[in-house]
Amino acid sequence: GCDGSVLLDTVNNGSKAEKDAIPNRSLKGFDVIDDIKNAIEKVCPNVVSCADILALAARDAVSAPFKRRLWNVALGRRDGRISLASETNGNIPSPFADFTSLLQTFNNKTLDVNDLVVLSGAHTIGVAHCGTFSRRLYNFTGKGDADPTLDPTCADFLRKQCPNPANPKTIVEMDPGSSRSFDKHYYHILRQNKGLFISDAALLTNKESESIVIRLQRSRGLFFAAFARSMRKMAAIDVLTGKDGEIRRNCRVVNP
Structure with missing residues (x-):
């Protein structure tokens, strides 16, 4: 990079x-x-x-x-x-990582929990291949079920896009309805338990990171300013x- x-x-x-x-x-x-x-x-x-x-x-x-x-x-x-x-x-942070693993990856690069949550907001833009999240849709706990932390309606929609086994070339929006706009919408869907990756959902499993998610979801200005700071840190x-x-x-x- x-x-x-x-x-x-x-x-x-x-x-x-x-x-x-x-x-x-x-x-x-x-x-x-x-x-x-x-x-x-x-x-x-x-x-x-x-x-x-x-x-x-x-x-x-x-x-x-x-x-x-x-x-x-x-x-x-x-x-x-x-x-x-x-x-x-x-x-590179894994889309399958839990909160502890994510934070360790960021800490190894001199970044902190605030940077983790803020830079995850970049998921408001772009797409992802089915393989990066499909394990959340099928047999997640070994009982043929979906990830219980994923909104059921969202899971149903994603299963239609990524039938099992999924076409490795199939892609879906990471932030449906806002995947071409840089905004704070990612945090909105995250709080609805509609984050695409396991690593997205992980941000709600820690009190400090969840509080940052809530603050960023409430203020576009705060998100933009925080994103700028974290990008400057990462670029160094x-x-x-x-x-x-x-x-x-x-x-x-x-x-x-």
Whole structure:
């Protein structure tokens, strides 16, 4: 992420790169980063890293509908030369994780419970494959039932979208009705027990995280401000600067 390693392609006869790891297979938009990089290189070659482009693109994608920058992005990152799919599982929060595991993953990256709840709000945008949540729908406790913490009506709807066994290519909205809008609606459905992932429902199993969910659900301004702070923190994790790393000429491959 913060060194642009997720942008690197898998090399022939080499280890799988991050983007080909199972948790990252739904990532899109690599061509957009390529286009931005190509345009910058024509005007300002060998100066702007792919890691900085990615950080700016994330900010601008969220901010665009509001016609203002929701947070500032510190620049000066350099690009890493290593990308391993094997390193993703321990660094990306699992959709199957309980609260304790989620918080530990965040703590390992210097993030806290507030960051966990706030950044989970990004689930208001996008889609998920059936395999990331279907275990909540079928035989969850070994008795042929659904996850009892999932709203029954929501479970019925999801079973229609993801019959067992589910088509691995089938996708559903993570925040139905609001999956193309950056807003606080995620917290609204979460409080209705309609969060898609086990990791979403886990936010309601801890008193502190549940209280944060309630506060964010009540105020768009609070959510936006908190999201900006957490994104700035996350964008500073494991950053390469100075003489470390490189400025890639092509975001998909390391420099010769």
